[in-house]
Amino acid sequence: MPKTVVQLDFDGTVTEDDVSFLMLDEYVGKDWRKHLDEYKTGDITVGAFNKIVFGRMKQDEKTLTNFVLSDPRVQVRPGLKEFVEYCRSKDIEVVIVSNGLIFYIEALLKQQGITGLEIHAAENAFYETGVQVRYLGPDSQEVESGFKEVYTDYLCQKGYQVIYIGNGTSDIYPARKARHVCATADLLEICNKEKVKCYPFNDFFDAIKIVENLKLD
Numbered sequence: 001m002p003k004t005v006v007q008l009d010f011d012g013t014v015t016e017d018d019v020s021f022l023m024l025d026e027y028v029g030k031d032w033r034k035h036l037d038e039y040k041t042g043d044i045t046v047g048a049f050n051k052i053v054f055g056r057m058k059q060d061e062k063t064l065t066n067f068v069l070s071d072p073r074v075q076v077r078p079g080l081k082e083f084v085e086y087c088r089s090k091d092i093e094v095v096i097v098s099n100g101l102i103f104y105i106e107a108l109l110k111q112q113g114i115t116g117l118e119i120h121a122a123e124n125a126f127y128e129t130g131v132q133v134r135y136l137g138p139d140s141q142e143v144e145s146g147f148k149e150v151y152t153d154y155l156c157q158k159g160y161q162v163i164y165i166g167n168g169t170s171d172i173y174p175a176r177k178a179r180h181v182c183a184t185a186d187l188l189e190i191c192n193k194e195k196v197k198c199y200p201f202n203d204f205f206d207a208i209k210i211v212e213n214l215k216l217d
């Protein structure tokens with residue numbers, strides 16, 4: 001019997017809003033969004049985008065963590081802990097693969113009382129000159145683009161059937177490769193347009209019901 005894994009996006013999926021964007025608005029000023037446009041049009045990679053904009057963020061880890069844990073705009077969708085517990089009870093692994101930064105993903109999971117999840121996201125190092133970020137693939141080599149997809153390929157190669165859960169435009173690439181897809185927001189729209197079969201969700205109680213009803217191999 002193949003093993004099952006949930007590949008879970010973080011920003012906009014686990015959280016309602018994009019935590020990186022909230023931090024950038026707070027500490028870098030609005031003009032970082034012009035680089036976001038460059039990333040969205042494909043002129044620069046997500047790796048390059050992060051290096052530019054986080055390179056301008058001079059706050060230390062403590063300040064940034066306090067912001068993420070206390071800003072009322074940072075909201076985790078209901079039912080996350082229950083979803084993780086449900087998956088564990090069914091021997092389904094949960095892996096977070098995110099274009100966001102590891103420090104705030106870990107801090108928010110800890111705040112939710114969730115421990116022991118595998119996280120693949122941007123490695124971060126805090127310097128007075130700015131935050132340095134980079135993505136490392138399963139082979140420990142730096143990945144400039146297609147980070148989420150690299151992990152979907154890796155999980156498929158390891159023989160997992162992948163349930164993908166995401167919200168954004170960058171999630172369509174891994175979603176196309178997954179066995180099952182749970183989608184919300186932009187990803188839901190794109191899946192519908194591309195006729196990629198998916199299950200809509202608003203929170204993780206929905207996700208429990210979806211996974212309960214999936215026909216898993």
Ligand SMILES: [Mg+2]
Pocket residue numbers: 009010011012013166167168
């Ligand atoms: Mg997202």
